[in-house]
Amino acid sequence: MKTAIQISNLTKRFKSFTAVDKLSFSVNQGDVYGFLGQNGAGKSTTIRMMLSLIKPSEGDIQIFGLSLEKEREKILSKTGAVVEKPDLYKYLSAYENMKLFSILSGISLTRAEIMRQLAVVGLEKRANDKVKVYSQGMKQRLGIAVALLNDPSLIILDEPTNGLDPQGIADIRSLILMLSKDQGKTVLVSSHLLSEVEQIADSMIIIDRGKKIIEGKVSELINPFSVQLEIISLDNVAAKEVIMHSAWSSGITYASTEKILINLNKDMIPALFKFLVEQNIQLINIKTTNTLESYFLSITNDHAV
Amino acid sequence: MQFSRIVYVELYKVFRKPRTYIAFMAIAVIVGLIQLGFYADGDNYIQFGMQSLSDSFDIGGNILNGYLMAYIILQTMLMQVPLLIALVSGDMISGEANLGTLRLLVTKPVSRTMLILAKFTASNIYTIILLIWMAIWSLGISVLVFGANDLLILKSEQVTQILASDVLWRYVAAFAYACLAMITVSALAFFLSLFAENSIGPIMATMSIIIVFTILNTLDLPIFSGIKPFLFTSHMLGWKGFFDVKLNADNEQIIGSIENIRSVLISAFILLLHTLGFLFASIIVFKKKDILS
Numbered sequence: 001m002k003t004a005i006q007i008s009n010l011t012k013r014f015k016s017f018t019a020v021d022k023l024s025f026s027v028n029q030g031d032v033y034g035f036l037g038q039n040g041a042g043k044s045t046t047i048r049m050m051l052s053l054i055k056p057s058e059g060d061i062q063i064f065g066l067s068l069e070k071e072r073e074k075i076l077s078k079t080g081a082v083v084e085k086p087d088l089y090k091y092l093s094a095y096e097n098m099k100l101f102s103i104l105s106g107i108s109l110t111r112a113e114i115m116r117q118l119a120v121v122g123l124e125k126r127a128n129d130k131v132k133v134y135s136q137g138m139k140q141r142l143g144i145a146v147a148l149l150n151d152p153s154l155i156i157l158d159e160p161t162n163g164l165d166p167q168g169i170a171d172i173r174s175l176i177l178m179l180s181k182d183q184g185k186t187v188l189v190s191s192h193l194l195s196e197v198e199q200i201a202d203s204m205i206i207i208d209r210g211k212k213i214i215e216g217k218v219s220e221l222i223n224p225f226s227v228q229l230e231i232i233s234l235d236n237v238a239a240k241e242v243i244m245h246s247a248w249s250s251g252i253t254y255a256s257t258e259k260i261l262i263n264l265n266k267d268m269i270p271a272l273f274k275f276l277v278e279q280n281i282q283l284i285n286i287k288t289t290n291t292l293e294s295y296f297l298s299i300t301n302d303h304a305v
Numbered sequence: 306m307q308f309s310r311i312v313y314v315e316l317y318k319v320f321r322k323p324r325t326y327i328a329f330m331a332i333a334v335i336v337g338l339i340q341l342g343f344y345a346d347g348d349n350y351i352q353f354g355m356q357s358l359s360d361s362f363d364i365g366g367n368i369l370n371g372y373l374m375a376y377i378i379l380q381t382m383l384m385q386v387p388l389l390i391a392l393v394s395g396d397m398i399s400g401e402a403n404l405g406t407l408r409l410l411v412t413k414p415v416s417r418t419m420l421i422l423a424k425f426t427a428s429n430i431y432t433i434i435l436l437i438w439m440a441i442w443s444l445g446i447s448v449l450v451f452g453a454n455d456l457l458i459l460k461s462e463q464v465t466q467i468l469a470s471d472v473l474w475r476y477v478a479a480f481a482y483a484c485l486a487m488i489t490v491s492a493l494a495f496f497l498s499l500f501a502e503n504s505i506g507p508i509m510a511t512m513s514i515i516i517v518f519t520i521l522n523t524l525d526l527p528i529f530s531g532i533k534p535f536l537f538t539s540h541m542l543g544w545k546g547f548f549d550v551k552l553n554a555d556n557e558q559i560i561g562s563i564e565n566i567r568s569v570l571i572s573a574f575i576l577l578l579h580t581l582g583f584l585f586a587s588i589i590v591f592k593k594k595d596i597l598s
Contacts (some may be wrong), residue, residue, distance in 0.1 A: 033344075034487045048408070048596070048597075051408075051411075051412045052411070052412070052597040053408050053411055053412065053595070053597075054595035054596060055593075055595060057387065072416075073414040073416060074414070076412060076413060076414040077414035079412070081409075081412050083408050083409070083412065084405075084408075085405055087404055087405025087406050087408075087409065088404075088406060088409070089318060089321075089404065089406060090404065091321060091322055091323070092318075092321055096317075096321070100317060100318070101409070101413065103310050103311070103313070103314050104311065104314055104410070104413040104414075104415055105413055105414065106414055147464070148408070153556075
């Protein structure tokens with residue numbers, strides 16, 4: 001499989017602060033690649049370097065086998081991106097924004113073509129409304145429509161579901177899968193939510209303080225049968241005591257008077273539920289939560305019980 | 306990509322912003338008010354101005370005509386117009402940073418140099434259009450309202466009379482020169498807009514620089530005399546040179562003459578140098594700039 005992105009020893013220093021530290025990874029063509037990290041981990045700085053918004057202090061970026069430093073315009077003509085917030089010209093309509101950015105992308109689209117592009121993100125009926133009256137979700141969708149204007153081979157989306165409602169998140173997820181699986185585009189999606197990435201990504205990387213923590217196939221890194229369960233009962237202290245003195249104790253990753261987090265196999269959920277009821281633990285809520293933080297903690301063995 | 310298409314994009318954005326029209330409205334209102342004032346009370350003003358001359362000369366005819374009005378308006382306003390210019394030029398980069406659109410713009414396959422040149426060109430086109438608008442109001446409307454006649458310019462030690470038939474080309478040249486002066490201001494505001502994330506800073510900084518330089522110009526202190534010729538503000542009123550005419554042996558105006566064309570050209574050259582300096586500095590800064598907004 002061909003490599004779409006090859007990052008080697010990428011480093012960015014802002015005075016004495018190192019935002020990205022000798023980061024290396026590669027993305028295969030046609031893959032959805034999850035770029036994970038907590039807020040401030042260096043995701044946006046890396047993406048900005050990949051889009052030539054900021055210059056690396058060290059390292060090399062190759063996209064489609066071309067050096068970003070030498071072939072910037074050629075690479076950007078095949079790339080679409082939404083960086084952080086999808087900010088557009090608020091005093092212009094969605095149609096006008098699309099028209100102007102199509103010109104800047106080096107293509108000339110007719111009104112019908114622009115309306116078709118807006119229809120992909122469900123904004124064709126609001127095409128003539130000024131962006132300033134758009135909701136966050138609509139802005140996000142318009143930002144993606146602008147990123148797709150030049151029919152890019154590589155799409156870079158920085159936290160694309162930020163500020164979206166559940167339906168909006170589901171729509172973006174479907175769109176990313178459609179772009180990758182149906183149209184063969186390479187999509188790099190950054191997020192601080194593991195659950196979001198594991199549903200769409202083929203491969204992923206987790207970075208922390210600008211350094212790579214782990215990289216690989218999602219299927220190999222995340223056990224699909226393992227979940228994190230959040231338990232809330234009337235008396236969480238008693239519930240913790242009961243679990244700590246049972247065979248389930250090894251799975252506890254966090255416990256407080258508010259809630260208990262426990263890692264276990266999906267198949268074991270009914271048995272745990274039965275056990276807690278038998279122990280007269282009055283349950284209020286049980287739900288699965290796979291957070292980047294819990295995963296991060298599990299791979300670094302930094303449990304906080 | 307064609308440069309003209311990027312300039313079109315930039316001009317489209319400039320002329321779709323409501324703030325762009327503030328300058329056009331301001332000029333129309335200010336010039337209109339001056340014209341109204343002179344229409345109502347101009348004769349008294351002219352009589353007062355000519356008091357010292359009326360004993361020595363027999364002055365008749367339509368002194369308060371459209372040409373004189375244009376001269377008065379130009380003289381009054383050319384130090385205020387920079388604010389209106391900075392309103393748009395100071396917003397060219399900082400406004401994009403403020404909106405967050407700068408990062409989207411820079412991810413498009415356009416070189417940074419081309420982008421900055423297109424923005425610079427768009428801001429200059431705006432400046433030229435604004436000056437044309439000012440010319441229409443201060444010259445066109447004034448001539449329509451007050452009529453055209455010989456231009457009588459009163460200076461501290463002399464009165465210059467320019468025949469009506471010899472005035473219009475001088476105004477064309479004066480406005481062209483004013484365009485160059487305002488493009489220099491625009492280039493300064495544009496350069497400063499690279500360092501800010503909202504347009505207030507560059508606009509204020511541009512005006513502060515103009516005010517400080519103008520004060521330095523007016524201070525008659527030897528310590529500043531060495532730098533005065535190099536300050537662009539020293540040359541902003543160089544358009545007046547087009548209204549200094551040569552006289553023949555009989556003390557009559559030589560049609561089509563300019564008394565000190567060399568001085569006008571040197572002033573224009575200094576303004577041009579400043580403009581190019583600000584432009585090159587803008588290109589260098591923007592090429593190296595990390596877009597963090």
